[in-house]
Amino acid sequence: MLNSETIAVAMSGGVDSSTVAAMLRAEGRNVIGLTMQLWNQRRLAGHEGMPESVQGRCCSIDDVYDARRVAETLGIPYYVVNHEERFERDVVRPFVEEYLAGRTPIPCSLCNNHLKFDQLLIVARQIGADQIATGHYAQVAFDEQLNRWLLKRPADKSKDQTYFLFGLTQEQLSRTLFPLGGMTKPEVRELARKHGLVIAEKPDSQEICFVPGGDYKRFLEAYLNEQGNTSADVAGEMVGGEMVTSDGKVIGEHAGVHNFTVGQRKGLGVATGSPLYVIQIKNDTRQVVVGKDEELYSRTLRARRVNLISTAELRQPMRVAVKIRHKHQPAPALIESAGPDEVRVTFDEPQRALTPGQAAVFYDGDIVVGGGWIENSP
Amino acid sequence: MRRVYLDNNATTPVLPEVLEAMRPYFSEHFGNASSIHHHGQGTRAAVERARESVAALLGCRAAEVVFTSGGTEGDNLAVFGVMNHGVMNHGLARPGDHVITSNIEHHAILNACKHLVAQGHEVTYIPVDGRGLVDLADVKRAIRPNTKLITIMFSNNETGVLQSVAEIGKIAAEADVYFHTDAVQAAGKIRINVNQIGCDLLTISGHKFHGPQGVGALYVRKGTQLEPMLYGGSHERSRRAGTENVPGIVGLGKAAELAVAGLERGDLRMDDRKMAAARDHLERELLEIEATGLNGEGAPRVPNTTNIYFDGIEGEALVIALDLKGLAVSTGAACSSGAIEPSHVLLAMGLRPDRAKASIRFSLGKQNTAEDVDFALGLIPETVARLRELSPVYNKAASSELRAASNQRSARP
Numbered sequence: 005m006l007n008s009e010t011i012a013v014a015m016s017g018g019v020d021s022s023t024v025a026a027m028l029r030a031e032g033r034n035v036i037g038l039t040m041q042l043w044n045q046r047r048l049a050g051h052e053g054m055p056e057s058v059q060g061r062c063c064s065i066d067d068v069y070d071a072r073r074v075a076e077t078l079g080i081p082y083y084v085v086n087h088e089e090r091f092e093r094d095v096v097r098p099f100v101e102e103y104l105a106g107r108t109p110i111p112c113s114l115c116n117n118h119l120k121f122d123q124l125l126i127v128a129r130q131i132g133a134d135q136i137a138t139g140h141y142a143q144v145a146f147d148e149q150l151n152r153w154l155l156k157r158p159a160d161k162s163k164d165q166t167y168f169l170f171g172l173t174q175e176q177l178s179r180t181l182f183p184l185g186g187m188t189k190p191e192v193r194e195l196a197r198k199h200g201l202v203i204a205e206k207p208d209s210q211e212i213c214f215v216p217g218g219d220y221k222r223f224l225e226a227y228l229n230e231q232g233n234t235s236a237d238v239a240g241e242m243v244g245g246e247m248v249t250s251d252g253k254v255i256g257e258h259a260g261v262h263n264f265t266v267g268q269r270k271g272l273g274v275a276t277g278s279p280l281y282v283i284q285i286k287n288d289t290r291q292v293v294v295g296k297d298e299e300l301y302s303r304t305l306r307a308r309r310v311n312l313i314s315t316a317e318l319r320q321p322m323r324v325a326v327k328i329r330h331k332h333q334p335a336p337a338l339i340e341s342a343g344p345d346e347v348r349v350t351f352d353e354p355q356r357a358l359t360p361g362q363a364a365v366f367y368d369g370d371i372v373v374g375g376g377w378i379e380n381s382p
Numbered sequence: 383m384r385r386v387y388l389d390n391n392a393t394t395p396v397l398p399e400v401l402e403a404m405r406p407y408f409s410e411h412f413g414n415a416s417s418i419h420h421h422g423q424g425t426r427a428a429v430e431r432a433r434e435s436v437a438a439l440l441g442c443r444a445a446e447v448v449f450t451s452g453g454t455e456g457d458n459l460a461v462f463g464v465m466n467h468g469v470m471n472h473g474l475a476r477p478g479d480h481v482i483t484s485n486i487e488h489h490a491i492l493n494a495c496k497h498l499v500a501q502g503h504e505v506t507y508i509p510v511d512g513r514g515l516v517d518l519a520d521v522k523r524a525i526r527p528n529t530k531l532i533t534i535m536f537s538n539n540e541t542g543v544l545q546s547v548a549e550i551g552k553i554a555a556e557a558d559v560y561f562h563t564d565a566v567q568a569a570g571k572i573r574i575n576v577n578q579i580g581c582d583l584l585t586i587s588g589h590k591f592h593g594p595q596g597v598g599a600l601y602v603r604k605g606t607q608l609e610p611m612l613y614g615g616s617h618e619r620s621r622r623a624g625t626e627n628v629p630g631i632v633g634l635g636k637a638a639e640l641a642v643a644g645l646e647r648g649d650l651r652m653d654d655r656k657m658a659a660a661r662d663h664l665e666r667e668l669l670e671i672e673a674t675g676l677n678g679e680g681a682p683r684v685p686n687t688t689n690i691y692f693d694g695i696e697g698e699a700l701v702i703a704l705d706l707k708g709l710a711v712s713t714g715a716a717c718s719s720g721a722i723e724p725s726h727v728l729l730a731m732g733l734r735p736d737r738a739k740a741s742i743r744f745s746l747g748k749q750n751t752a753e754d755v756d757f758a759l760g761l762i763p764e765t766v767a768r769l770r771e772l773s774p775v776y777n778k779a780a781s782s783e784l785r786a787a788s789n790q791r792s793a794r795p
Contacts, residue, residue: 036706081705081706083702083705085698085699085702085722086698086722086723126772126773126774127696127698127699127702129772130695130696130699130703130768130769130772130773131699131702131703131706132703132706132707132768
């Protein structure tokens with residue numbers, strides 16, 4: 005580990021990152037608190053489908069106020085850094101474009117890759133910190149035999165956030181601390197109380213931070229409305245199409261592929277005898293393919309834009325467990341290289357609802373081998 | 383850690399004489415200046431002495447000085463006071479009244495103008511050139527039969543650039559239009575005379591020239607028709623209701639006296655000539671750093687301010703890095719969370735957004751010394767170098783410029 009004096013803590017105003025700052029301060033480390041201003045909640049207020057005053061969590065004045073109070077309590081310097089432009093370019097636009105292309109995106113991973121462990125780490129280093137610490141539940145360690153930095157699952161498996169961190173590079177991991185990796189959430193809250201932090205009882209945030217109330221459809225509509233719907237920078241717009249069965253029979257219409265996620269049952273707008281699920285979303289023809297539950301299962305997938313962590317390359321096929329969504333129980337599979345930055349995953353047992361846009365993350369026990377983005381066609 | 387403060391356009395420290403002057407007015411002389419008894423008479427006299435001191439700073443009559451809570455209130459009172467005059471008789475907003483302003487004003491003016499538009503008034507924003515100056519011909523052309531007010535700032539808070547307010551005053555007088563100037567960043571730094579400017583309204587704020595925060599004044603030329611913003615008692619000749627902030631007003635008066643003395647004689651501390659010399663030294667040395675430039679070059683400026691861009695860096699990161707090393711400077715305008723947004727002033731001057739975000743404001747005060755400037759000059763070059771070394775943008779920009787240069791060379795016969 006780098007022998008560095010100064011650590012920048014990414015502070016959101018929540019209990020996890022606040023406790024990280026308190027822990028490092030108590031260890032006598034030189035701590036600087038940083039909060040990223042990423043999105044202006046008021047921006048979409050009054051646009052299509054949004055109320056005049058929007059209550060969202062992301063970068064709200066209240067959260068910044070909380071983070072500032074904590075920094076004050078701890079006696080550490082604290083600054084807010086503005087990354088709104090990068091956040092919109094690297095997280096919000098891809099989020100919108102993915103939905104319009106019939107995929108189901110994970111903005112948190114993009115934010116980690118492009119903002120927290122890229123932009124914020126650059127700022128941290130520029131202002132004299134060599135490392136960055138966050139409140140993620142994950143562990144990072146250097147393996148001398150492999151000569152690589154490893155990302156590992158945390159002690160509290162119920163809070164495991166490694167699924168969102170698979171994109172971290174060796175350089176990023178070498179400069180990152182996850183001080184909560186060995187703790188459980190109740191222990192973290194207890195520690196926050198012990199340090200007298202005002203946010204000790206603050207509820208956890210679950211939803212996508214920039215989508216108020218978790219209603220992504222309303223967010224998409226408001227964002228496209230704000231962009232004038234014809235913005236050349238946004239790849240498409242909300243275009244309807246046919247709803248078809250897997251054998252090609254047209255059974256209805258839909259108002260836009262962004263309304264659907266693979267595996268979805270509710271809100272299909274077609275009535276049939278047996279329950280129907282979204283099996284596939286065809287971006288080129290704008291068709292939504294529906295079918296029976298058993299049609300949702302498949303054994304293979306292709307992961308693109310793969311980042312490998314515990315190994316530099318996949319020379320031979322490897323036995324791992326693969327997680328295909330945040331709440332998925334990792335399933336045994338074989339991974340093998342399928343071209344530059346691409347990996348073919350073959351599960352032992354068919355898995356339900358492999359969803360394009362989500363990540364496939366490969367685990368060897370608690371160690372994250374790597375991960376990539378699930379593509380349309382296996 | 384040694385700390386040096388070069389952000390005096392944000393606020394200045396209260397000078398010891400100012401604090402001393404204020405001290406008796408908290409518990410010893412505590413009377414309400416409106417009371418008829420001994421206690422009230424004592425503070426009334428202090429308020430009126432302060433009014434005379436402010437009048438001396440502005441070259442106006444004491445009766446034309448209205449005390450306010452600061453620059454924002456002064457600007458708002460000027461704008462809404464003129465535009466909404468007669469509201470008690472006619473109701474709000476006779477449609478079609480027109481205001482002329484510039485697009486580099488402080489938000490106290492810009493957001494007040496936004497509100498005027500919502501009320502049904504019209505606003506014209508005069509652009510500035512690359513130096514940050516409005517074109518007088520544009521101001522003249524913008525005048526319409528229904529124009530009621532021109533409000534254009536004296537000195538810009540970010541660049542220190544001075545507008546030709548006396549010329550604008552003439553244009554306003556010829557057109558028989560009210561003229562307000564926001565002189566918050568000019569007061570105490572250069573001489574101000576409301577008659578030379580020819581303005582009807584002029585805003586100042588105490589804490590920008592070593593007075594206390596939370597007090598300011600609006601000059602209102604005799605006869606100017608102004609609707610108050612606060613309704614209540616008949617304080618300040620019914621221009622501004624509310625019990626006077628006596629200690630603040632006394633402090634403002636003392637700061638005005640010291641400013642006049644400083645401008646006229648040069649006192650023991652940094653007078654404007656010494657300040658200009660220190661600023662020029664700082665500026666010259668900083669411009670020696672590669673890929674830097676001066677914002678507002680070629681325009682007249684107040685003697686305490688310099689605004690410089692350092693290509694390839696985020697001004698935000700430089701401000702934080704310098705603060706952690708003990709030097710306080712600033713960039714752009716902070717939004718409600720405290721994050722920095724690209725300066726509307728620099729964008730209006732035509733700077734590329736990345737260059738606007740790479741710009742830093744240094745502003746000196748009377749308390750600063752030549753050693754303070756040396757301290758800053760000892761820190762900034764190495765800090766800028768570190769930021770650039772770690773900036774993917776700067777390295778790319780530098781190498782692409784090199785590529786462009788070598789392409790040019792190879793293209794030559």
